[in-house]
Each structure stands twice: as structure tokens, then as C-alpha cells.
Amino acid sequence: MFLESVEAENFLSYKKFKMGLEDQGLVLIQGDNRDDPAYDSNGAGKSSSFEAIVHTIYGKTMRGLKGDDVINLDAGKGCMTALNCRDDSGAKYRVERYRKHKTGKNNVFIYRNDENITPKSTKDADKFLAELFSIDFQTFTNSIIFGQGDEIARFSTASDSEKKDILEKILEMTVFKSAQEEAKARLAEKATAISTNERNTSQALGLIDEYKSTLEKLRDSERTHLADIEEQMTLMKAQHDLHESESVKLAAQATDYETEAEKVEVKLSEVNEKLEKYKKVQELIDRQNSIVTSSKVEIRHFNSELVTLKDEVTKLKNGEGTNCPACGQEVTAETVKPSIDHTTAKMREIMIKRKATQEKLEKDELILDGLKKKLAGKDTLEQEKNDIVGELSELKASIRVSDEKLRNIESKKKTTLELIERLEKNRDKTYKPLINEKEQQLADKEKFVEELTTQRRELVKEAELIEFWVSAYGNSGVKSYLLDSVTPYLTQRANYYAGKLCGNTVEIIFSTQKQLKSGETRDKFEVQITNTVGGASYLANSTGERRRIDLAISLALQDLVMTRSKGKLNVLLYDEAFDGLDATGCENLIQLLQELSTRVGSIYVITHNDALKTFFDNQITVVKENGETQLVVA
Numbered sequence: 001m002f003l004e005s006v007e008a009e010n011f012l013s014y015k016k017f018k019m020g021l022e023d024q025g026l027v028l029i030q031g032d033n034r035d036d037p038a039y040d041s042n043g044a045g046k047s048s049s050f051e052a053i054v055h056t057i058y059g060k061t062m063r064g065l066k067g068d069d070v071i072n073l074d075a076g077k078g079c080m081t082a083l084n085c086r087d088d089s090g091a092k093y094r095v096e097r098y099r100k101h102k103t104g105k106n107n108v109f110i111y112r113n114d115e116n117i118t119p120k121s122t123k124d125a126d127k128f129l130a131e132l133f134s135i136d137f138q139t140f141t142n143s144i145i146f147g148q149g150d151e152i153a154r155f156s157t158a159s160d161s162e163k164k165d166i167l168e169k170i171l172e173m174t175v176f177k178s179a180q181e182e183a184k185a186r187l188a189e190k191a192t193a194i195s196t197n198e199r200n201t202s203q204a205l206g207l208i209d210e211y212k213s214t215l216e217k218l219r220d221s222e223r224t225h226l227a228d229i230e231e232q233m234t235l236m237k238a239q240h241d242l243h244e245s246e247s248v249k250l251a252a253q254a255t256d257y258e259t260e261a262e263k264v265e266v267k268l269s270e271v272n273e274k275l276e277k278y279k280k281v282q283e284l285i286d287r288q289n290s291i292v293t294s295s296k297v298e299i300r301h302f303n304s305e306l307v308t309l310k311d312e313v314t315k316l317k318n319g320e321g322t323n324c325p326a327c328g329q330e331v332t333a334e335t336v337k338p339s340i341d342h343t344t345a346k347m348r349e350i351m352i353k354r355k356a357t358q359e360k361l362e363k364d365e366l367i368l369d370g371l372k373k374k375l376a377g378k379d380t381l382e383q384e385k386n387d388i389v390g391e392l393s394e395l396k397a398s399i400r401v402s403d404e405k406l407r408n409i410e411s412k413k414k415t416t417l418e419l420i421e422r423l424e425k426n427r428d429k430t431y432k433p434l435i436n437e438k439e440q441q442l443a444d445k446e447k448f449v450e451e452l453t454t455q456r457r458e459l460v461k462e463a464e465l466i467e468f469w470v471s472a473y474g475n476s477g478v479k480s481y482l483l484d485s486v487t488p489y490l491t492q493r494a495n496y497y498a499g500k501l502c503g504n505t506v507e508i509i510f511s512t513q514k515q516l517k518s519g520e521t522r523d524k525f526e527v528q529i530t531n532t533v534g535g536a537s538y539l540a541n542s543t544g545e546r547r548r549i550d551l552a553i554s555l556a557l558q559d560l561v562m563t564r565s566k567g568k569l570n571v572l573l574y575d576e577a578f579d580g581l582d583a584t585g586c587e588n589l590i591q592l593l594q595e596l597s598t599r600v601g602s603i604y605v606i607t608h609n610d611a612l613k614t615f616f617d618n619q620i621t622v623v624k625e626n627g628e629t630q631l632v633v634a
Ligand SMILES: Nc1ncnc2c1ncn2[C@@H]1O[C@H](COP(=O)(O)OP(=O)(O)OP(=O)(O)O)[C@@H](O)[C@H]1O
Pocket: 011, 012, 013, 014, 031, 041, 042, 043, 044, 045, 046, 047, 048, 049, 069, 070, 071, 072, 073, 074
């Protein structure tokens, strides 16, 4: 940051002043207190001009004044300090800090290129300014300004941790703290992510175990199921084979029966044929019988006629001597004789016929006997036929039974085949879809676990990296490395200045390690000061020696600040920094200041040391008159 000018109104002893700060070279500020004859320069307002800068940036003075205490007592209000400056990019800033001011009230205003960019609260504005100037009060008062005041914690007398703190601020190491906090937050995020990942992984692994055992059970069931099916299939096939062979057997049996039946039928037709012949004989017999019977009837008729005729003859013979009923004449042997002769002739004629019939009957009966003889064997044959018919009907019954059995077997075969078909279908159905689904779920879960493992590996890697940065941003990390890297520089610069200011009697060593009595080393920042002709520690040295040592350290710190891109200013301010120096010291110092002025635009020096005054080209006199200080530029 380039400071261009500082202004003040009603600030401490000033009513109003403006002081240019850019490229002023080596400037001596001297005082002229015209109000009090007891003082020459004291109380003129020299330090107050520096305080205006400090107050604008930090809201307090080096002597510890803040709030309304900085208001010029005489005015009692309307206090304002302001800085005009610009950054490396050329952007112009104006910072105004007010107390009891009519328009500015108690506020701070920050303008960038005339645009009001003031944060809402004064606290935020102070924070913004510390960041804008990239230097805090403590560092500022130990490097940029070597001033008077109770608020200044002198580096040499600061505690080791305060020293470390100042250096950390110069080296902008505070950034590491927030970086470390951020890294810690990110690490916590990663830890949460890792534990979520682990929880998810163990959950997924649990599910995988569950899926595996379910799969095992399903596969077992599948195996059992298939084994059952195989067993049933074997059983069914065996049954089918049995049915098949039974069917073949039955078919053969049926064929046998049929062949047998055919044979029996042949036999039956043969017997029937034979019986047919008997039937014809029987018909002949029947016919012969009727012939014989009619002959017998005829004979019986002849016999009956003969009896009648015989009775007639008897009657005729018995009528002799009687009168004829018709004519009434006596019947005599002669009169009855023609009738008896006629009847006797008739009887002879019938007897001849009866004899012929008798003879025919005998012949016919002979024929009939002959025919009847021919019927011999018929009964046996009929018995045989009955047997054959019985056998045939048995065979047919067997064929029917066999057919029935065959149908039965065929139906069983069909049922078995249907069962086999169903079993085959079942073999394909079964647990496969469930197993496939579970296998898919398992594969998905395993893939998920793989992804989680990869994610975890990456998270762990990231966490390790962040852990590295947490420790890197920590005290023992980059900070210690940075401190280690600047301490030789500081030692070298401090001794360079000490050499100029104190001769080669004082040695200043910045170190990050403390050597213990045991010989061990421990991380501890400290500044060791040895005076070969004086005290063994800082405090043991005289006030003058301590001033020189402080200066040497301050100059070394300035060098360090100036090497940084941030926090460096174009102004250095020394308030009675050199007043304790003797003539040699003054000469050395002037050489140093001239050396410094080649790289720092404006160096302001307040001193009561007249020996120094002759070396300055530019002078500003602070004149206090009637309680009011004014700047008089020579
Ligand atoms: N609020 C104030 N109003 C008016 N004057 C004040 C106020 N506060 C302090 N002063 C006075 O301002 C004067 C200037 O003080 P300053 O510290 O700037 O003097 P100096 O020139 O640095 O003197 P020295 O040489 O003693 O260091 C002093 O007389 C001091 O008492």
C-alpha cells in the first residue's frame, strides 16, 4: 500500500493538518512548543502527527488513546483523521475515522475510487482495514513505526509466543490458521463421509451375507426340487416302462386270445358244419317219423274199420230170423248173405290194404331205424359244440378283459406321460427366477460395495491428504518451515544492523529451536542476544544498548516486511528512536537511513538529537502555539 497523505481535524493537539507521505525522502520532524517556555520541543505535537496515521488505521493511538479521548480538548468535537492511499493496482483509497463529528458521527468511512465501500459495522470496518493494509497494530508498531507509547509491545521484550505471533503475522501465517481450520472442517466432512461409507458398506455386506444365505437356501431348494423331480421322473419313467411292457404283454395276450378264438371259431364252424348234417338227418327222421306215424294211423284206421265191419257181419248174422224193419220180411241167412259177403269182401279188401300198409310201415320203420342210427354221435358233438362255445365265450371275455386292461394301461400311460411332461415343465420353472433375481441383487450389492470400497479408498486418500495439510498448516508444518526459513534471514539482517549500530559486540540470533541443558533441542521460537562486552541477555544491557538492539531488530523486521508482497508500506516512522545513541551510533544510523531511503519512499524521523539534525535535507517543524499545533514545512 502506498500512503499518499495523512489529514487530521481536531485530533489531539491539532486543529487541522495535512501531511504528504509519498516520496518525501528522509524527513526530520522537529518541534517548537511556543506555548510553554519550560519546553522547547516537548509537547509540540510531533508524535501526534504519526498518531494520526495509526489512529486512522487502527482506531487507537500508540499511547493507548481511543474513542473520544483523541478529540482535541479545545474543540471538544468534530474530530477526524484520514489517510489517502492507493494499492498496487492503482486503486485509490480514502479512509476517514470520525469522533463526535457533525456528519461523520463516530463512524469510519472507506472509499475506493470515490465509491463508499464501508462495511456495515465499525468492527467490520476495522477488520477490513487490517486486511487492506495487511498489517496488524502490533506488527505495524514493531516494523513500520518505531514509536513512543504504552501500547507498543516491543519485539525484544515481547514473550517468545508474542514474537512468534508478530513474525507469523508478517509472514501472513494467520492464513494457515484459517486454512487449517478449513482443512479440519473438510477432514471432519471426510470423516463423516467415511463413517457413512463404512456404515453403508457394513449394511451392504450384511445384505450380501443375507442374499448369499438366501441364495444358498434357494439353490438347496432348487437341488432338492430337481432331485425330487428327477426321482419322480425316474419313478414315472419306470412306471411308464412298466405300463409299456404290461401293455405289450397285454397286447400279445390279446393277440394270443384272438388267435385262440379264431382257432376255436374254426373248430366251432367245423362242429356246426357237422351238426348241420345231423340236422338234415333229423329232418329225414322227422319226415320218416311222420310217414311211419301216418302208416300207423292208417293201420289203426283199418283196424277200426275192420272192427266195425266185423261188428256188421256179426250184426247181420245175429239178424237172421228177424223181420226186416224196412220191408218187414223175415230175414234169412240168404237174405243177409250178400250183405255178409259184401262186408266180408270189404273186410278182405281192407285187410289187404292194411297188410300193404303194415308192410310199408315196417319198411319205413327200418328206414327210420337206419336214419336214427345215423344220429349217433350228435349229442357228443353238441356237447363238444357247447364246450367250444363256452371256450369261445371265455376267450372273448378274456379278450374284453385284456382290452379293458389295455385301455386302462393306455390311460395310465397317458397320465404318466402327462406327469412326465409336467415334471419337465416344472424342472424349468422352479426356483430359477428367484435365484436369478437374488443373484442380480447380490451382483448389484457387490458392485455397490466395490464402488463403496473405491469411494472409501478415495475418501481415505483424500482424508490422508487433508490430514497432511492439517498438520502442514499446523505449528510443526509449513509455519515452522517458514519460520525456519526466515530466521537465518532475520539473524543476518539484525546482525547487519547491530553491526552498524553497536559495532561487532552484539550478536542477535533468531532461532526456532531451543537448546536444552541436556543437549536436546525443543521447538521454541526465541531471540538470543549476546553482548561480548556487556550483559548476557537483552535485559542485562543498558538503555542505550537496548535501543540499538531494538532498532537493529526493528530494522530487520522492516526488511522482512518489505520483502513481502503484502503489508509493506512506502513510509517508515521513527519517533525518538535514535535519541539514546552516541555520536558514532548516530553516524552509523544516518548511513543506514540513507541506505533505507533508497528503497522506502519516505522516512520520517523525530529526534531531539541535534547531532542527527544536520544530516536531513527535508524538515518539518511542528509548531504549537495557543494550544494548537501546526505543521511548518521547511
Ligand atoms: N486531546 C488533546 N487535546 C489537546 N491536546 C492534547 C490532547 N491530548 C494530548 N494533548 C497534548 O498534545 C501535545 C502534543 O503531544 P505530542 O505527544 O505530540 O508531543 P511531542 O511533540 O511528541 O512531545 P515529546 O517531544 O515530549 O514527545 C501535548 O502537549 C499533549 O499534552
